[in-house]
Each structure stands twice: as C-alpha cells, then as structure tokens.
Amino acid sequence: MTPPWVRAKWRPSLGMIVVAVLLAVAALPLAGLFFFRLYENQLVRQTEAELIAQASVLAAAYAEAVERLDPPPALPPTPVALADPDERFHPIEPALDLTGDDVLGARPAAVPANTAVDPALQSIGVQVYALARRTQDQMLSGVRVLDFNGTILAGAEEVGLSLAAVPEVADALAGHYHAALRIRRSQHEPPPLYSMSRGTGVRVFVALPVIVHTGGHTGTHTGAHGADGDRVAGVIYASRTPNNIFRHLYGERRKVALAGGGILAVILIIAFVFSRTITRPIHQLVRQTRELGTGALAEGPADAPHYGTREIALLSQSFHDMAQRLSDRSRYITTFAAHVSHELKSPLTGIQGAAELLHDDLESENGGMDADQRRRFLGNILADTRRLTALVQRLRDLAQADNPVRGGDTRLSTVWPDLAARFPALALDIGGEDAAVAMSAENVLILFGHLADNAGRHGATTLTITVAPRDWAVTVTVADNGQGISAPNRGRVFDAFFTTRRDSGGTGMGLHIVQSLLRSHGGDIQLTAEQGGSGAMFEITLPRG
Incomplete structure (x- = not known):
C-alpha cells in the first residue's frame, strides 16, 4: 500500500x-x-x-x-x-x-x-x-x-x-x-x-x-x-x-491524402487513449475479479496497472489492495488454523491422557496409583488447563489487535505511569521527546504492555524507551537488558505461536499481537541489533497524532 x-x-x-x-x-x-x-x-x-x-x-x-x-x-x-x-x-x-x-x-x-x-x-x-x-x-x-x-x-x-x-x-x-x-x-x-x-x-x-x-x-x-x-x-x-x-x-490529391492520413492518425490516437485509459484497465479489473472469485489468485493479484484515468487508477489500486489483503488473510487464516489446532491439541491430549489414567485407577479394584502419582496427574491437568486459558485469552487479544477500535490521540507521557504500575519489577528509563500518537490510550498500553511482559519473562530488569517524533510518524525504540534473542530465532519472533518458553506457559502470541495491533493502525515494528550483546531492541513506528 x-x-x-x-x-x-x-x-x-x-x-x-x-x-x-x-x-x-x-x-x-x-x-x-x-x-x-x-x-x-x-x-x-x-x-x-x-x-x-x-x-x-x-x-x-x-x-x-x-x-x-x-x-x-x-x-x-x-x-x-x-x-x-x-x-x-x-x-x-x-x-x-x-x-x-x-x-x-x-x-x-x-x-x-x-x-x-x-x-x-x-x-x-x-x-x-x-x-x-x-x-x-x-x-x-x-x-x-x-x-x-x-x-x-x-x-x-x-x-x-x-x-x-x-x-x-x-x-x-x-x-x-x-x-x-x-x-x-x-x-x-x-x-x-x-x-x-x-x-x-x-x-x-x-x-x-x-x-x-x-x-x-x-x-x-x-x-x-x-x-x-x-x-x-x-x-x-x-x-x-x-x-x-x-x-x-x-x-492536390497527394496532399489531401496526407491530410486524411493525419485525421486518421488523430482518430487512432483517440482510440488508443480510450483503450489505454479506460477500456484496458477495466478489462483487467474484470479479469482479476473473476480470478479472485474462482480462487485463481491464491498467490495474490497481479500488479495494478500503471495507466488509466484518476478514477480507474484509484479503483484499480483499491481493488488491488483489497485482493492483496484477502489473499494475505486467506493464507493467514490457513496457517493460523493449523497453529491453533496444534497448540490446542497438545494440552487437550495431556488432559485427556491424565484423566483416562485417573479414571482407570478409580475403576481398578486394587487402586494401583498412590497419592503422589494422582497429585502429579492432577497437576498436569491444571497446568494444561491454565495453558488453554492463557491461549484462549491471547487469541482474544489477537482478535482485538487485528480489528481494533481506531481513533483517538494519546500523548505517550500519559501512558508511562500506568505501564510502570503494571510492571513494578521493571525499571523504566524514558528518554527523547514527548509526542502524540493516533491511537487510543488503551491500545498504546496494550502495545507496550506486551513488550514489557515479554522482556520481564526473559529476565530483564530495565526497559529503556526512547521517543523520536518525525514529520509523519513517531519512532519509539524499546530495549531491555534480558536474555536477548538467539540468531536462529531472530527471523521468527513475530510468528504466531513461536516461543522458547512453552514449558513455562509461553504462548508465542505476544509479539505477534503487537505487530498486528501496529499494522492495523498503519504502524510497524522491527527487531534491531542487540543492545551491547545482550537483551533485545525493537524499533516501533507509530502514526503521529
């Protein structure tokens, strides 16, 4: 776009x-x-x-x-x-x-x-x-x-x-x-x-x-x-x-023929202008519409034509953007459904297996399990239940991030006290200039809250935030002093359900929610170089208010 x-x-x-x-x-x-x-x-x-x-x-x-x-x-x-x-x-x-x-x-x-x-x-x-x-x-x-x-x-x-x-x-x-x-x-x-x-x-x-x-x-x-x-x-x-x-x-028939040829050339030029500016773009849009309806644009639509009138160019670009979003959304839903089914299947399988073992033990005349074994299976059931609860909550957060309530202007300086109150274990170091962004205060707090939670879960004690207003946007750098991100994992940190803390309850949805929330508001986030060889650093682009 x-x-x-x-x-x-x-x-x-x-x-x-x-x-x-x-x-x-x-x-x-x-x-x-x-x-x-x-x-x-x-x-x-x-x-x-x-x-x-x-x-x-x-x-x-x-x-x-x-x-x-x-x-x-x-x-x-x-x-x-x-x-x-x-x-x-x-x-x-x-x-x-x-x-x-x-x-x-x-x-x-x-x-x-x-x-x-x-x-x-x-x-x-x-x-x-x-x-x-x-x-x-x-x-x-x-x-x-x-x-x-x-x-x-x-x-x-x-x-x-x-x-x-x-x-x-x-x-x-x-x-x-x-x-x-x-x-x-x-x-x-x-x-x-x-x-x-x-x-x-x-x-x-x-x-x-x-x-x-x-x-x-x-x-x-x-x-x-x-x-x-x-x-x-x-x-x-x-x-x-x-x-x-x-x-x-x-x-003077030769000159007359030359003049007639000139008029014919003008007519052909007019026909070419009509064809190039109106007919061909419309036919291309019709063809892409049919291909979109039959699912032939699985890899996304062809590039929008670079000619046509202003109205057709706007229509073509709007259709191109819509088709691209539909194509991206289709691939996203397919991949997301596969990840969700996989993430839900693991804890459900664990709950089902533990419940079946406990049920068989109750049906057994001798009662083969002792109290410690029953306690361990019940603990597994509770852990998997909590993981399902956290996963469902993150899915709700992702749905809100993909379709947020837009509007409102928020000065970032009003958000930092609430962020510090929610994460008392993190020392916030705020630098740069204050700026207003075109997001509601709730969405801004959700955005930086996920980053702070992710930093805290990876051993960070300090979160450094630097604000730099620009002509059309606000750039915010967020750095922590935690464990950092290994080189093999740097290209996957924004993928849904990717986590290195699965055993401790991580869902791998935090950074993906942040990215979805930012893109739905016209912003973006990128992982930059590590800070001093440790910790992680993100560069966030926010729409200016």
Whole structure:
C-alpha cells in the first residue's frame, strides 16, 4: 500500500478525458469546414486576380489603339485622375470575399442601346476581342468589350446591346474598378458532390475601366474624378467561374491524402487513449475479479496497472489492495488454523491422557496409583488447563489487535505511569521527546504492555524507551537488558505461536499481537541489533497524532 506521505502521480479524471475527446471530435468537422471555406474563398480571389490581369492587358491594348486614332474620338467629359500621380505602379488587389460579400443575382440581360456606336471604336473592340479569344482556351473566361456608353462592341451574340445598367459596369464607366459575385447560370445541373461547395454556384465578374490620356498616358485606374486629360474610353467586362474545389483537391490529391492520413492518425490516437485509459484497465479489473472469485489468485493479484484515468487508477489500486489483503488473510487464516489446532491439541491430549489414567485407577479394584502419582496427574491437568486459558485469552487479544477500535490521540507521557504500575519489577528509563500518537490510550498500553511482559519473562530488569517524533510518524525504540534473542530465532519472533518458553506457559502470541495491533493502525515494528550483546531492541513506528 502506498504510504500517505508519498505524493501521488497526477492522473486525468474520467470527465476530463471524455470532455477532451468530445471537444477534439467536435473540432474536427469545424476545422474541416473552416479549411473548406477558407480554401474556397482563396479560389475565388485567385479567379478575380486572373481576371484583373487579363482585363488589364486587354484594357491597355484598347487604350493604346484609341490614343493612336486620328482624329481622336469624342469622349464624354468623365475626367479621372490617378490616386497618387507620383507613384509609378497602381496595382489592383483582389478583394472579393465569398464568406462576407453578398452574392448578387444572375447578370441582367443586355438591353438595346440608346446611342450609336463609333465605327472606329467598334473596330478597336473587335480587335481587342480577337485577342481575348486567343486566350480563352487557356483562361476560360468570358469577355465583353464595351464603349464609353456601356454598349457591347464585341462579345459573342450580344454585340450592339447595352450593359450600362449593370452596377459593376456603371461603376467602371465612372472610372472605378468593380468586381462582383453573381449566381452562375448553367444549362446543366452540377454533380451532387458539387452542391457542398458554394463557389461552384457563383461566377466572378470584373469591370475594368479603360483610361486614355490625350497627352499619351495610358492606364487602368480606379481613382476618383480629378483633373482634365484622363477619360474613360470603355470597359473590359470579364467573368469566369472559380476553379471547382473538388477538382482542385483532386489535383492536390497527394496532399489531401496526407491530410486524411493525419485525421486518421488523430482518430487512432483517440482510440488508443480510450483503450489505454479506460477500456484496458477495466478489462483487467474484470479479469482479476473473476480470478479472485474462482480462487485463481491464491498467490495474490497481479500488479495494478500503471495507466488509466484518476478514477480507474484509484479503483484499480483499491481493488488491488483489497485482493492483496484477502489473499494475505486467506493464507493467514490457513496457517493460523493449523497453529491453533496444534497448540490446542497438545494440552487437550495431556488432559485427556491424565484423566483416562485417573479414571482407570478409580475403576481398578486394587487402586494401583498412590497419592503422589494422582497429585502429579492432577497437576498436569491444571497446568494444561491454565495453558488453554492463557491461549484462549491471547487469541482474544489477537482478535482485538487485528480489528481494533481506531481513533483517538494519546500523548505517550500519559501512558508511562500506568505501564510502570503494571510492571513494578521493571525499571523504566524514558528518554527523547514527548509526542502524540493516533491511537487510543488503551491500545498504546496494550502495545507496550506486551513488550514489557515479554522482556520481564526473559529476565530483564530495565526497559529503556526512547521517543523520536518525525514529520509523519513517531519512532519509539524499546530495549531491555534480558536474555536477548538467539540468531536462529531472530527471523521468527513475530510468528504466531513461536516461543522458547512453552514449558513455562509461553504462548508465542505476544509479539505477534503487537505487530498486528501496529499494522492495523498503519504502524510497524522491527527487531534491531542487540543492545551491547545482550537483551533485545525493537524499533516501533507509530502514526503521529
């Protein structure tokens, strides 16, 4: 049994294990969902960035062609200016957020234009669209080239119609870059698996104004209205559906497989934790319980498992201690019953033999025994009777020592006067410090009374007692100046019924009773070296009060 002063190893509680596992299981889908959304949003921004790059190239070609026209076209007075003319670069960063931005409805249909198209711009639009068609196989984007009124100059079947009412186009005609997320129109239903992805149901639209400068400056710009010179000559309106996340994940299937393996490893770790901390200790306890019930643990239970939760560890240790005590008690009862039967048999046999001889003598006509012989047999009967009486009394003392009434605190200094009164033939020499022990005064007196009686019966005249308080217990050394204990007998002095004074009435129970009483209170006794070559010395450990 682990002493109470030894610090116990920290173990997680069963509730902590269950909560931790539930949180881990709950976090897995949340983490997966977060990754799914984050990755999907990244694909949307990647699509926007590609559309910005493509539209920027087309807008630059459009603006350069417009600036070479002679005479220049009559552009509306929509002046724009760079946000910082001193800066050489004016990048447009993708800013669409699939998780935060509203997804607009499908793109409104083009409507008839209210104004005529400039033929020169129409020709430029066709040239720019032809450039876009060359990249369409790789970029997979739809492109509309608009003039400064929002009329489609080139772009599939909608040429000549107007998109000026579309919000992102209207913002671009005012000189600002604008991007939007709109519901995707499709003639085919997406596969069932694709319905999990929000990105597969939207389309990214980018409207980039074409900025021209009569002084030769060419660019694309999203700035505010400003000085004369910069004009909006048209709009590049491009759109594309973001890359499908499942298709993209298939392209990254090795990394996905690695992530899946990581999740599987987490699941296996959770299963191992459950098995090691809960399932295996419980199965071991069940197995030991069955073995204990069938008597298979005759030699004592196996060691308690060194793993598990705090509750299972306490349960396992309690069961282990209980099984060990039951095993020890079973062996003790078996051995004790054999000793008791032997000790009772000898005096009973002597009484029976003497009684039979006396009975036969009374039945005899001649009366063969004289008075001395009868007196000797009666004396044997009385001696054996007294031995039986002493043996029964010691057995009662042992039963009380094995199951004492615990509780109470006693200062040792209050016990010494009573001990001296009970054994006047022994001179008590008390030394050391006074201390309180966690035993009743009656049990303390029984304890030292047996030691004093044992010393007196072995010829001691002085009993030296030294008290030494410690942090968790009280150590008491008891030494006498008697005959001492021979080397062959030192290992058997605490065995029940072992005595070298059997002829003078010794029962061999005194030191065994002392040991049982101490152990039932959490203490112990040990035989130490002899004092000066004679006498006996015992070291007693008592629980501190």
